[in-house]
Amino acid sequence: xRSNEPAxxxxxxxxxxxxxxxxxxxxxxxxxxxxxxxxxxxxLLEGFGVGGSTLRAALSRMVAAGDLRxxxxxxxxxxxxxxxxxxxxxxxxxRTRAWDGDWELVVITATGRGPAERADxxxxxxxxxxxxxxxxVWLRPANLERGLPAGLDEVAExxxxxxxxxxxxxxxxxxxxxxxxxxxxxxLGRIDGAGRPADRLAAFAAVxxxxxxxxxxxxxxxxxxxxxxxxxxxYAGYRRELTGEIRSRVGGV
Numbered sequence: 700x701r702s703n704e705p706a707x708x709x710x711x712x713x714x715x716x717x718x719x720x721x722x723x724x725x726x727x728x729x730x731x732x733x734x735x736x737x738x739x740x741x742x743l744l745e746g747f748g749v750g751g752s753t754l755r756a757a758l759s760r761m762v763a764a765g766d767l768r769x770x771x772x773x774x775x776x777x778x779x780x781x782x783x784x785x786x787x788x789x790x791x792x793x794r795t796r797a798w799d800g801d802w803e804l805v806v807i808t809a810t811g812r813g814p815a816e817r818a819d820x821x822x823x824x825x826x827x828x829x830x831x832x833x834x835x836v837w838l839r840p841a842n843l844e845r846g847l848p849a850g851l852d853e854v855a856e857x858x859x860x861x862x863x864x865x866x867x868x869x870x871x872x873x874x875x876x877x878x879x880x881x882x883x884x885x886x887l888g889r890i891d892g893a894g895r896p897a898d899r900l901a902a903f904a905a906v907x908x909x910x911x912x913x914x915x916x917x918x919x920x921x922x923x924x925x926x927x928x929x930x931x932x933x934y935a936g937y938r939r940e941l942t943g944e945i946r947s948r949v950g951g952v
Contacts (some may be wrong), residue, residue, distance in 0.1 A: 717901050719749045719757035724766070725900055727776050728784055729941040730949075736773035739949045747897045790826070791910045792931065794844035798917040800866070801859040803843075807835035809854035823848055828914050830873035838873075840866070842917050870920040882909055883926040890933055896944075903937045906930055 717725075726743055727733045735743070737758070744754050758774060761767040767774045776784075805824065812820070821831075827847065829837040841859055851857070862869055870876070886906055893899040913927050921927075 717747075717897070717904060719744070719753050720761060720766070721904065722747045722749055722897075722900065723754070723757060723761065723774075724776070724780065725904070725941070726945060727767075727774070729938065730945050731942070732775070733781065734770060734773055734775035735945075735949065740774065743945065743948055747900065787907070787911075789845070791907060791934065793828075793915050795842050795915060796844050798840055798842040798919075800861060801841040802838050802862060802866075803829065803841045804858050804860045805829060805837040805851075806856045807837075807854060808856055812854075820854060823851075826911075830914070832873065838862075839914065840870070840917050840920065843915060867920050870914075870916055874914045874916070876914075876922050879909075879912065879914075880922060880924070880926060883930050887926065887929060887933065890937075899937065900941075903934060906934050906937075910934065 722744055723740065726740065727735060740758075741751055741754055749757075758767065762769055762774070765777055766780055768777055807820070824831075824837050827839075827845070828843065829839045831837050838860070847857070886902065886909060889902045890899070890906070893902045910927075910930060913930075915927070918925075
């Protein structure tokens, strides 16, 4: 059996310093609507250790790259990034259903694809929280409520199945569950110890990256004490905290 991609090594999954661009995007994603005046962005970013000249350079690059739109009153997230936010929110808070024992099975049927196309397909299947049993055969418990990307049927056949191998044993071979638990617990500890705004933002950015690798398995297939729900609750609390901070500092957002 071929295991799925390994979980990030602990050092890779842990917080790392955020760029001015990342801070701007995080603040705009916490604003409703996702638009802030330049002066308000400047005031907010001071709390994250980002100076005025750095902010101005970042804003110019982000407008040129299509990340932001310049408006009469300030800067607004582009439609592309708003759509990415929606997909990320869906990934961080996946919808589940009761599991009846069926597994989703995706078998790659397309041939003649180049390395870039194969890598892109692997990334798309991994984002769907599928795991690779062996070359070209991907599966997971059928407990997720989510659509499948357009074009998948052109390169793969999909069906449901009930593998003969015990489900808990199969899941443990497909996903590095113990490593995921260890990193999640380390992140929860880093959150508790992060006091400065920049440190908290970096810590929760790492939380999001880690949640995107959660296989979201049925409870019966998870190790005891699985910290996925605790990590999601902490992130939801931080989102509320960040939104409240923006409203209190800017007003009227």
